[in-house]
Amino acid sequence: QVQLQESGPGLVKPSGTLSLTCTVSGGSISTSNWWSWVRQPPGKGLEWIGEIYRSGGTNYAPSLKSRVTISVDVSKNQFSLRLTSVTAADTAVYYCARLAVIPAAIGFDSWGQGTLVTVSS
């Protein structure tokens, strides 16, 4: 069973850059799945941020596209999120997740535990 684990700073200053890494264990990141980031502001719903394929192909949420970069490091079995020019509105629990593809995308079948990132000075 694949496992995902987020890591990164829990506090980011306004106008700064949020950087998180997701480490995948128990399976290869080089499988035919999309590796994704989803966030959830405190007390609110789930927001998809974007996804990356093993080849490096990406898709991003239009509302965040100008500020988001997702990258993959196949050698380390990791993928990463970078969100620039953050504001308090970016405060949320950030999850990494696997969007399973068998062969079409079916849903997020594996999730990290989530990490709270607070934007504050």
Place this chain on the structure above:
Amino acid sequence: DIQMTQSPSSLSASVGDRVTITCRASQTIGKYLSWYQQKPGKAPNLLIYAASTLQSEVPSRFSGSGSGTDFTLTINSLRPEDFGTYFCQQSYSTPRTFGPGTKVDFK
């Protein structure tokens, strides 16, 4: 973007009740619809994918139906551990979108 709506936004039910949650997509998504359960402080858990296929190890009291734009999640004989918030999500196209959630608590 495909917008997802859910109803009701919350419900209270008793152990043993049958609970139904509906999800509607703003355009047709075939059967590319998943349901998740989330408990406080935890990541969502995939219950159903492809509108009606039960994820491995999910109890059979959960079932899903629908296609196109209208979908339903049913919990037969509600158990205490079924409290939480339920989300639908479409994988038909990007951006992947979630419904706003339905909070289930106990009377």
